[in-house]
Amino acid sequence: MTSTKYIGMDVHKESISIAVMNAAGKIVMECVIETKASVILQFIDGLRGDLHITFEEGTSAVWLYDLLKPHEVPLTPFLQRFLSSRRTSTG
Numbered sequence: 001m002t003s004t005k006y007i008g009m010d011v012h013k014e015s016i017s018i019a020v021m022n023a024a025g026k027i028v029m030e031c032v033i034e035t036k037a038s039v040i041l042q043f044i045d046g047l048r049g050d051l052h053i054t055f056e057e058g059t060s061a062v063w064l065y066d067l068l069k070p071h072e073v074p075l076t077p078f079l080q081r082f083l084s085s086r087r088t089s090t091g
Contacts (some may be wrong), residue, residue: 005047009055011035011064018043035060037067044071052076 004023020029054076
């Protein structure tokens with residue numbers, strides 16, 4: 001039986017802080033890894049289940065998206081500009 005995991009990445013120049021949450025909303029793993037393609041791919045390959053990844057739309061978003069896209073994992077870059085405009089227009 002596979003389990004759904006939601007992976008949130010806070011990407012910085014030197015490191016990525018990662019939190020992995022299960023379908024029940026419980027954090028099942030937290031770690032910090034190098035912002036290096038081989039390390040990121042090794043981390044993702046080590047996870048099992050139905051994976052969903054999200055990360056901020058920032059300077060590394062396109063690079064990270066291009067790196068992970070071929071691995072057929074659903075990716076959802078966090079659209080900060082969209083959310084910011086919604087906050088402004090809703091009060």
